[in-house]
Amino acid sequence: xxxxxxxxxxxxxxxxxxxxxxxxxxxxxxxxxxxxxxxxxxxxxxxxxxxxxxxxxxxxxxxxxxxxxxxxxxxxxxxxxxxxxxxxxxxxxxxxxxxxxxxxxxxxxxxxxxxxxxxxxxxxxxxxxxxxxxxxxxxxxxxxxxxxxxxxxxxxxxxxxxxxxxxxxxxxxxxxxxx
Amino acid sequence: xxxxxxxxxxxxxxxxxxxxxxxxxxxxxxxxxxxxxxxxxxxxxxxxxxxxxxxxxxxxxxxxxxxxxxxxxxxxxxxxxxxxxxxxxxxxxxxxxxxxxxxxxxxxxxxxxxxxxxxxxxxxxxxxxxxxxxxxxxxxxxxxxxxxxxxxxxxxxxxxxxxxxxxxxxxxxxxxxxxxxxxxxxxxxxxxxxxxxxxxxxxxxxxxxxxxxxxxxxxxxxxxxxxxxxxxxxxxxxxxxxxxxxxxxxxxxxxxxxxxxxxxxxxxxxxxxxxxxxxxxxxxxxxxxxxxxxxxxxxxxxxxxxxxxxxxxxxxxxxxxxxxxxxxxxxxxxxxxxxxxxxxxxxxxxxxxxxxxxxxxxxxxxxxxxxxxxxxxxxxxxxxxxxxxxxxxxxxxxxxxxxxxxxxxxxxxxxxxxxxxxxxxxxxxxxxxxxxxxxxxxxxxxxxxxxxxxxxxxxxxxxxxxxxxxxxxxxxxxxxxxxxxxxxxxxxxxxxxxxxxxxxxxxxxxxxxxxxxxxxxxxxxxxxxxxxxxxxxxxxxxxxxxxxxxxxxxxxxxxxxxxxxxxxxxxxxxxxx
Numbered sequence: 001x002x003x004x005x006x007x008x009x010x011x012x013x014x015x016x017x018x019x020x021x022x023x024x025x026x027x028x029x030x031x032x033x034x035x036x037x038x039x040x041x042x043x044x045x046x047x048x049x050x051x052x053x054x055x056x057x058x059x060x061x062x063x064x065x066x067x068x069x070x071x072x073x074x075x076x077x078x079x080x081x082x083x084x085x086x087x088x089x090x091x092x093x094x095x096x097x098x099x100x101x102x103x104x105x106x107x108x109x110x111x112x113x114x115x116x117x118x119x120x121x122x123x124x125x126x127x128x129x130x131x132x133x134x135x136x137x138x139x140x141x142x143x144x145x146x147x148x149x150x151x152x153x154x155x156x157x158x159x160x161x162x163x164x165x166x167x168x169x170x171x172x173x174x175x176x177x178x179x
Numbered sequence: 180x181x182x183x184x185x186x187x188x189x190x191x192x193x194x195x196x197x198x199x200x201x202x203x204x205x206x207x208x209x210x211x212x213x214x215x216x217x218x219x220x221x222x223x224x225x226x227x228x229x230x231x232x233x234x235x236x237x238x239x240x241x242x243x244x245x246x247x248x249x250x251x252x253x254x255x256x257x258x259x260x261x262x263x264x265x266x267x268x269x270x271x272x273x274x275x276x277x278x279x280x281x282x283x284x285x286x287x288x289x290x291x292x293x294x295x296x297x298x299x300x301x302x303x304x305x306x307x308x309x310x311x312x313x314x315x316x317x318x319x320x321x322x323x324x325x326x327x328x329x330x331x332x333x334x335x336x337x338x339x340x341x342x343x344x345x346x347x348x349x350x351x352x353x354x355x356x357x358x359x360x361x362x363x364x365x366x367x368x369x370x371x372x373x374x375x376x377x378x379x380x381x382x383x384x385x386x387x388x389x390x391x392x393x394x395x396x397x398x399x400x401x402x403x404x405x406x407x408x409x410x411x412x413x414x415x416x417x418x419x420x421x422x423x424x425x426x427x428x429x430x431x432x433x434x435x436x437x438x439x440x441x442x443x444x445x446x447x448x449x450x451x452x453x454x455x456x457x458x459x460x461x462x463x464x465x466x467x468x469x470x471x472x473x474x475x476x477x478x479x480x481x482x483x484x485x486x487x488x489x490x491x492x493x494x495x496x497x498x499x500x501x502x503x504x505x506x507x508x509x510x511x512x513x514x515x516x517x518x519x520x521x522x523x524x525x526x527x528x529x530x531x532x533x534x535x536x537x538x539x540x541x542x543x544x545x546x547x548x549x550x551x552x553x554x555x556x557x558x559x560x561x562x563x564x565x566x567x568x569x570x571x572x573x574x575x576x577x578x579x580x581x582x583x584x585x586x587x588x589x590x591x592x593x594x595x596x597x598x599x600x601x602x603x604x605x606x607x608x609x610x611x612x613x614x615x616x617x618x619x620x621x622x623x624x625x626x627x628x629x630x631x632x633x634x635x636x637x638x639x640x641x642x643x644x645x646x647x648x649x650x651x652x653x654x655x656x657x658x659x660x661x662x663x664x665x666x667x668x669x670x671x672x673x674x675x676x677x678x679x680x681x682x683x684x685x686x687x688x689x690x691x692x693x694x695x696x697x698x699x700x701x702x703x704x705x706x707x708x709x710x711x712x713x714x715x716x717x718x719x720x721x722x723x724x725x726x727x728x729x730x731x732x733x734x735x736x737x738x739x740x741x742x743x744x745x746x747x748x749x750x751x752x753x754x755x756x
Contacts (some may be wrong), residue, residue: 062505065501066501
């Protein structure tokens with residue numbers, strides 16, 4: 001089976017140690033995590049992990065099963081790229097002296113909808129949010145100028161179809177009161 | 180809600196009481212019905228031990244001679260009783276010594292709660308004396324773990340720990356408690372946990388899947404059941420028997436499923452897997468419907484997956500969704516507790532018999548009998564064979580003993596030859612294969628089932644890994660029967676060296692101490708035999724004793740366990756020699 005990029009979305013309780021518990025599932029199977037982002041989700045006090053891995057569909061299914069088995073994991077899903085809206089953010093720190101006179105690069109920044117975040121006598125910080133190829137192409141463009149620093153965030157993504165987490169939690173609350 | 184207490188003091192949700200964190204630990208254990216725990220004291224757990232002292236008479240503490248022994252004893256207790264085993268240790272090395280037992284309980288789905296002391300919370304992360312990140316270390320081998328730094332968390336966290344350990348697919352839980360949390364006081368009230376919103380221990384049963392399974396079983400011409408420990412954990416032994424008897428389907432077992440169906444049941448066709456029986460392994464690749472019940476298709480069961488039961492429709496009754504399609508694709512997965520699903524299944528099953536098909540098992544079994552079993556059991560010359568010892572124990576105990584086996588050749592022989600009349604009678608380390616498991620596990624098994632005969636079958640290698648627990652046996656006067664089958668070799672590794680490494684016996688031959696001398700030094704009654712003529716009488720003497728008894732049997736030095744599916748081979752390529 002062919003390896004592909006899969007996005008694993010995990011809704012969890014906000015608990016210490018869960019990150020390492022989830023990371024250990026990948027480690028045990030010798031799978032490299034391409035990127036991982038943890039943040040607040042749309043549900044109060046529920047966290048969301050977005051994990052990108054390059055694996056076969058069979059592997060990602062098993063991983064999702066193992067993740068979902070963890071006590072504090074509410075629900076885990078996996079998606080292919082086409083089922084998601086996803087973005088990454090990159091920051092580029094460049095020397096001001098390389099930059100001020102160069103109209104070519106200034107127009108490129110405008111054209112690509114990158115944003116200048118900070119201007120100082122010594123450096124500029126440029127921010128670009130988009131898909132990987134977009135942040136890559138700005139990286140290639142700026143590289144000849146000598147990037148002072150470069151950093152890119154993990155992928156964040158929302159799915160095109162619904163994620164019924166609130167309903168799931170609601171279902172637990174009602175079934176538990178019946179008990 | 181009704182809260183069961185083992186002590187005299189009723190614990191209820193209404194009552195609140197000012198107590199220390201350490202006392203809250205004991206009160207929580209009592210509220211969970213814990214009668215005994217196995218452990219070893221040390222600096223960071225001393226406040227709890229002080230309470231153990233004060234609560235003497237209400238809760239028993241067994242001082243093992245090593246924390247690994249405490250973990251295995253708790254496992255042995257859990258395996259025979261179905262209750263949650265409890266092990267307790269201090270921080271640092273005390274906690275790390277529990278690790279092997281926790282890993283063993285995790286892979287064998289044994290309900291266990293481990294409590295470890297931890298350095299004071301102000302010292303966390305400072306590399307303090309006996310500080311270890313036991314939560315980090317135990318993460319991949321626990322069902323759940325948690326570090327308590329405030330006394331007020333103790334009742335709720337322990338309630339969760341017990342709930343998680345025993346519900347669904349059981350497993351070990353570790354709770355690490357900082358020393359300051361043990362000293363701190365709290366308003367104690369205890370409420371048993373009945374649900375956690377992110378945790379679904381029992382998947383919803385899909386009746387349609389049950390019906391589909393029943394239909395496949397009803398239409399099958401050559402069906403075969405393989406059952407595992409799920410049947411025992413779900414207390415579904417009676418239901419399994421009803422299914423087997425109603426359908427007439429031959430039923431084989433995995434090493435941990437052993438004893439769920441009595442050995443002498445006419446439809447019990449033996450063990451599957453690497454050293455399992457000839458017939459069920461061969462016929463795995465001939466059956467048309469394979470009904471897997473509460474088992475997980477371990478590699479020691481399946482051999483080469485590419486040639487495993489490819490002709491069969493696979494039905495998988497399983498409580499853990501992550502096990503379905505993990506190793507073997509299930510055409511009809513039936514999720515749920517087998518106690519529930521088998522009950523539903525029974526209603527859709529048609530009474531049948533599969534005599535002709537069952538005869539195939541009998542025929543292949545007679546091949547195995549002629550080639551292997553006969554020689555194992557009725558050798559007339561040479562040293563005693565391991566199987567003869569098991570056979571003698573069967574005869575004297577009439578199949579009513581609990582057999583606790585260690586890991587290696589003797590374990591395979593014990594599982595192949597021991598007879599069982601009732602469930603929860605076979606205690607062994609199946610998934611992890613932990614040498615040193617049996618002696619401490621036998622202590623827990625005997626304490627959990629004091630009215631039954633408990634016989635530990637151990638090799639000379641494994642015995643030396645945890646033999647210090649002889650002191651525990653003597654101090655607590657636990658009347659376990661210990662049989663060391665001594666071949667002065669690490670037998671299973673030696674067998675592999677013989678078969679696959681041209682008899683290069685690297686580090687497998689053992690120059691052993693005088694085992695009965697050691698057992699005598701621990702004040703046990705001992706006996707050593709090397710002659711076949713003494714076997715019967717020695718086993719009789721051992722089982723008649725109401726005290727702990729140590730029996731060393733000098734066995735054949737270079738015996739090999741057969742049948743055998745060699746690594747990477749197909750189940751149907753099982754070798755008889």
